Amino acid sequence: MAAAAVAMLTSPLLAGAEVSPAEAQGMPNCDITCGNMSVPYPFGMGLARCYWPGFNLTCNRTSNPPRLLLGDGTLQVQELSISNGSTFVSVTHMGDIEVDSNGEGKLGGGLMTNGPFTISYNQLILVGCNVQATLKNGNVTMSGCSSVCKNGDGLAQARSTLEAGMQCSGNGCCQSDIVFNPEVAGMLSNNTSYDVQLKWFGWNRSADQASPAHVFVTSYDWFSSTAIFHELLRTDAPESADAIQVPIWLRWEVVGHGAECSNVCKSKHSNCIKGKRGYTCSCKHGYQGNPYITDGCKDIDECKEGGYTKCYGDCINLNGSYHCRCPPETHGDPTIPGGCPSPVPDKQYCCNLICSYYRDESK
Ligand SMILES: *[C@@H]1O[C@H](CO)[C@@H](O)[C@H](O)[C@H]1NC(C)=O
Ligand SMILES: *[C@@H]1O[C@H](CO)[C@@H](O)[C@H](O)[C@H]1NC(C)=O
Ligand SMILES: *[C@@H]1O[C@H](CO)[C@@H](O)[C@H](O)[C@H]1NC(C)=O
Ligand SMILES: *[C@@H]1O[C@H](CO)[C@@H](O)[C@H](O)[C@H]1NC(C)=O
Ligand SMILES: *[C@@H]1O[C@H](CO)[C@@H](O)[C@H](O)[C@H]1NC(C)=O
Ligand SMILES: *[C@@H]1O[C@H](CO)[C@@H](O)[C@H](O)[C@H]1NC(C)=O
Ligand SMILES: *[C@@H]1O[C@H](CO)[C@@H](O)[C@H](O)[C@H]1NC(C)=O
Ligand SMILES: *[C@@H]1O[C@H](CO)[C@@H](O)[C@H](O)[C@H]1NC(C)=O
Ligand SMILES: *[C@@H]1O[C@H](CO)[C@@H](O)[C@H](O)[C@H]1NC(C)=O
Numbered sequence: 582m583a584a585a586a587v588a589m590l591t592s593p594l595l596a597g598a599e600v601s602p603a604e605a606q607g608m609p610n611c612d613i614t615c616g617n618m619s620v621p622y623p624f625g626m627g628l629a630r631c632y633w634p635g636f637n638l639t640c641n642r643t644s645n646p647p648r649l650l651l652g653d654g655t656l657q658v659q660e661l662s663i664s665n666g667s668t669f670v671s672v673t674h675m676g677d678i679e680v681d682s683n684g685e686g687k688l689g690g691g692l693m694t695n696g697p698f699t700i701s702y703n704q705l706i707l708v709g710c711n712v713q714a715t716l717k718n719g720n721v722t723m724s725g726c727s728s729v730c731k732n733g734d735g736l737a738q739a740r741s742t743l744e745a746g747m748q749c750s751g752n753g754c755c756q757s758d759i760v761f762n763p764e765v766a767g768m769l770s771n772n773t774s775y776d777v778q779l780k781w782f783g784w785n786r787s788a789d790q791a792s793p794a795h796v797f798v799t800s801y802d803w804f805s806s807t808a809i810f811h812e813l814l815r816t817d818a819p820e821s822a823d824a825i826q827v828p829i830w831l832r833w834e835v836v837g838h839g840a841e842c843s844n845v846c847k848s849k850h851s852n853c854i855k856g857k858r859g860y861t862c863s864c865k866h867g868y869q870g871n872p873y874i875t876d877g878c879k880d881i882d883e884c885k886e887g888g889y890t891k892c893y894g895d896c897i898n899l900n901g902s903y904h905c906r907c908p909p910e911t912h913g914d915p916t917i918p919g920g921c922p923s924p925v926p927d928k929q930y931c932c933n934l935i936c937s938y939y940r941d942e943s944k
Contacts, residue, residue, distance in 0.1 A: 709794025
């Protein structure tokens with residue numbers, strides 16, 4: 582069940598990913614574009630009335646192309662869609678998570694306390710020798726794994742594991758899903774910052790740290806399916822992890838500040854979904870647009886927009902649906918080509934019967 586859920590979620594952004602600028606809608610008089618990205622409410626930029634608390638983004642327009650940033654600017658937004666009730670935002674983090682000399686680091690990049698985002702549906706990846714990584718939110722451990730190197734073999738085992746197309750198994754690198762179990766959900770603090778702790782357990786720590794340990798939070802399959810590990814695990818001058826763009830999915834819900842269905846899903850024709858921490862919305866079947874703003878869900882004109890319907894007869898758009906019927910005085914199945922045959926042959930046939938009947942009578 583859990584595995585199936587994870588498999589289903591491996592590409593939550595793919596299907597509804599494209600945001601057409603026309604579709605994105607924000608609060609009145611709010612800037613909703615940053616380069617070629619659009620920023621639909623509850624996300625927003627600038628003035629506080631332009632976003633739901635915690636959903637503020639910034640646009641760095643001095644960089645080329647402009648960059649849409651989250652939190653303190655360490656997370657860059659790559660994809661943002663609210664269509665079809667999508668509740669993921671795809672971001673990139675530059676490099677691995679920095680840890681201090683005690684092995685302690687933080688992920689969260691200025692995400693607001695009591696904020697909307699969680700990092701479930703990602704993985705913890707650790708590259709290093711005789712080291713353990715733990716990811717915690719407050720007191721709750723969300724993920725952890727350990728990586729061992731046999732004497733002297735450094736990261737060679739990790740390299741051969743990954744080159745064979747296998748996943749990090751604990752030899753030189755390890756990986757572990759970040760879990761948001763229902764039983765811990767209630768215990769999580771509202772703090773969307775996460776603590777990372779590295780602990781070395783080998784007998785010769787200086788040998789183990791000869792090649793630096795790297796810890797990442799990243800979307801599924803990023804590490805094993807890219808050439809990144811080749812660079813990181815090179816024995817000669819490995820690439821600095823700082824230069825690597827690490828993809829992360831953030832899942833969001835509208836939380837806090839009196840959030841409830843009636844003030845979150847403001848549009849008529851919207852559905853409200855109660856999540857683990859807050860609420861999300863989608864437009865009802867037959868409508869599309871932004872369910873988070875008044876009148877944001879617009880009727881889909883199924884008759885005009887291809888792909889919604891196969892109607893070969895007369896198509897009549899209705900609010901939330903459509904009606905497909907055979908043209909007047911024809912009958913049949915209007916959903917197949919040629920499904921509404923012209924009635925003319927029937928009439929002639931009928932006429933012929935009657936005429937021959939009269940001819941017979943007149944004999
Ligand atoms: C989202 O909606 C559009 C238009 O209604 C549809 O083409 C697309 O397949 C939908 N995507 C998902 C993931 O349901
Ligand atoms: C925006 O432009 C970048 C390249 O500059 C491209 O990779 C990306 O797909 C574009 N995004 C959208 C939503 O068009
Ligand atoms: C915006 O981007 C430019 C170029 O990447 C960078 O020099 C500048 O510091 C950024 N500004 C902010 C406010 O982050
Ligand atoms: C978002 O707003 C909060 C306060 O509401 C502020 O602390 C934070 O810096 C803002 N973030 C961005 C990216 O503007
Ligand atoms: C963590 O656990 C300790 C001891 O059980 C407790 O006192 C503390 O309040 C907890 N902190 C959080 C943030 O839940
Ligand atoms: C988190 O915030 C919600 C409402 O904002 C509150 O009901 C809940 O008690 C908070 N949880 C913790 C652990 O602080
Ligand atoms: C949130 O968590 C981070 C990391 O654990 C911590 O540094 C910060 O003080 C916490 N903030 C609050 C308001 O609890
Ligand atoms: C620990 O490893 C370092 C580097 O490989 C080596 O120089 C040193 O002799 C080792 N220490 C012990 C006690 O074996
Ligand atoms: C659709 O709804 C609008 C406004 O709610 C209404 O003016 C219009 O008459 C409705 N159209 C149909 C075909 O029901």
